[in-house]
Amino acid sequence: MQIQKYKCIVSYDGSNFSGFQIQPQTRTVQGEIEAVLKKMHQNRSVKVVGSGRTDAGVHAYGQVIHFDSPLEISDHQWLKALNSMTPPDISFTAIEKADASFHARYSAIKKEYHYKIYTAPTRDPFRRHFALHYPYPLNKALIDTAIAHLIGTHDFTSFCSAKTAVDDKVRTLLTLDYEIADDHWTFRFVGDGFLYNMVRIIVGTLLEVGSEKRSPDELPWIIVQRDRKLAGKTAPPEGLYLWRVYYE
Amino acid sequence: MQIQKYKCIVSYDGSNFSGFQIQPQTRTVQGEIEAVLKKMHQNRSVKVVGSGRTDAGVHAYGQVIHFDSPLEISDHQWLKALNSMTPPDISFTAIEKADASFHARYSAIKKEYHYKIYTAPTRDPFRRHFALHYPYPLNKALIDTAIAHLIGTHDFTSFCSAKTAVDDKVRTLLTLDYEIADDHWTFRFVGDGFLYNMVRIIVGTLLEVGSEKRSPDELPWIIVQRDRKLAGKTAPPEGLYLWRVYYE
Structure with missing residues (x-):
């Protein structure tokens, strides 16, 4: 019996899940996918x-x-079978x-996240x-200044739950920018890794800067203090998307 | 006590409603709005x-x-009060x-509907x-031919639940066209009035034509036969939006 490893790209609406990771007595993305594979x-x-x-x-x-998996079926058949069995809020978009x-x-x-x-x-x-x-109105110049302080390699302890x-909270934020279409803003983060709640805490802080509740010049100080209490509120989950994962 | 009439524009996600019209023991848009106004x-x-x-x-x-309503509050205050009390799947976008x-x-x-x-x-x-x-692939030329047969004033009995x-099933379809953005199609209907399920039955029929399951040349015959069984399947509700209502 030949065992083959498969890599899949999965899209899900997180609204009705208690997150990705499997946990007893609660609906999770991993739990739903493992149930399909078990069948x-x-x-x-x-x-x-x-x-x-x-x-x-x-x-x-x-x-x-x-x-x-030891199953001998084509990639196309895998995709069809998985999508016919997963619930409507999970979709496999690719398998190889x-x-x-x-x-x-x-x-x-x-990794790339969008908010x-x-x-x-x-x-x-x-x-x-x-x-x-x-x-609320958002001041782009102030947000841009704050972003410039955040890009690069820092100890992001202040932006981590x-x-x-x-232990090691040093991460490199390679890209942090935003696109605006009418009244919709999409913040895009690319980094070598992200700490727990890091994107949501950075977004919460940028929104406070953009609506002039705090100065972007506080950012360098917030970073060096390594104190979660100094950064902004954690933005809520519904705006956050794990957009893409990059491999070699 | 001065009674004032108000006209409001309301946006709602219909997914979790048993429709607009109030009914006992079920969640409706009208029921939710009347509950807010009662409070x-x-x-x-x-x-x-x-x-x-x-x-x-x-x-x-x-x-x-x-x-x-006899309440003496400004339009701006009305909008704020209503939106603070309606559930998150209903939003008032204007009141006057x-x-x-x-x-x-x-x-x-x-009225204008989008599908x-x-x-x-x-x-x-x-x-x-x-x-x-x-x-499924959709053939635009075939859809265009079908649309040309549908636009205008007809007895739409065949496209009505x-x-x-x-009694009177004659309606005028003023506009029926579509926009395509990547793989998303939006069909736009403007008419002087729409019969029950009319947009959904026309969409179901256009999709059958577009995927070459039936010929667009059947359309004139389907119209004159005035028989619901001859038209296509009723397209499901989730694609349909009451987009705009026009007044003098």
């Missing part, structure tokens, strides 16, 4: 490994997972055979799960 | 009149309603004082409630 493997468990967790309410446009050495988490070299907000004066019912409603167990 | 009027009932019903799962970008003679339903002269589909090979979890997934009680 496809005569009730034998198949372990799914993701590039990383996403929290409850956080979406993925391009989460990457891997798993091993991977080397045995590939690992969805450890082989990742960069969407809209500044319309009234709530948009169609976006309530998919973007943060922030109905105090709950994090990781 | 604002010391527990006195305020009747809401909409431009028309929308079915379960059907959305509205620009539904129009009217109601009467209207003449006593205005009627959301009877004063309407035209959204996407033809991507795999399901998009973010669009599952907001567009029909139709992963057999359940309809209305």
Whole structure:
């Protein structure tokens, strides 16, 4: 029996999940995918490994997972079978055979997250799960100044949930920019790795800067102080998307 | 006590409603709005009149309603109060004082509906409630021919749910066209009035024509036969939006 490793790109609406990672008695993305794979493997468990967790309410446009399987079916058949069995809020967009050495988490070299907000004066019912409603004017020049302080390699302790167990909090933010289309803003983050809640805390801080509640000149000081309490509020999950995971 | 009539534009995500019209023991848009108005009027009932019903799962970008109220508050305060009390899947986008003679339903002269589909090979979890997934190639020339037969004044009995009680089924379809952006299609309908399920049955028929399951040359015959069974399947509700209601 030949075991083959598969790499998949998965898209999900995080609204009705308690996050990606499997947990007992709660609906998770990993749990749903493992249940589908179990059905496809005569009730034998198949372990799914993701590039990383996403929290409850956080979406993925391009989460990457891997798993091993002895089933001899084509990539096209895999995609069809998986999509016919996954619930409607999860979709496989690609599947391919991977080397045995590939690992969805450890082989990742960069990740890209997007955070969407809209500044319309009234709530948009169609976006309530998919973007943060922030109905305040935003000063682009101030946001640009803050972004310039954040890009690069820093100890991001101040922008990381105090709950994090990781010791090394130095990360490199390669790209941080935004696109505006009418009243919709998309902040784009690319980095070699992200700490727990890092994107959401940076967005929360940028929004406070943009709406002139704090000065962008505080940023260098907030970074060196390595104190979560100094940065802005954690922006809510509904605006966040794990957009893409990069491999060699 | 001065009674003032108000005209409002309301946007709602129809996914979690049993339609617009109030019904006992079920969640409706009219029911939610009347509950909010009742709270604002010391527990006195305020009747809401909409431009028309929308079915379960059907959305509205620009539904129009009217109601009467003795409250003396500014339009801006009305908007703020209503949006702070309505559930997140309903939003008031505009409110203005209207003449006593205005009627959301009877004063309407035209209505515009949009129907959204996407033809991507795999399901998009973010669009599952907001567009029909139709992963088949569509032949534009065939659709254009079918559309040319439908535009104008016809007896639309063949494109109307057999359940309809209305006697006069002659309607004028002023505009029927579509816009394509990547794999997303938006069909736009403007007419002086629409019969029950008319947009969804026309869309279902156009998709059958576009995917070469039936010829566009059947259309004139289907129209004159006045038989619902001859037209295509009713397209599902999630792609449909009451986009705009026009008044004098």
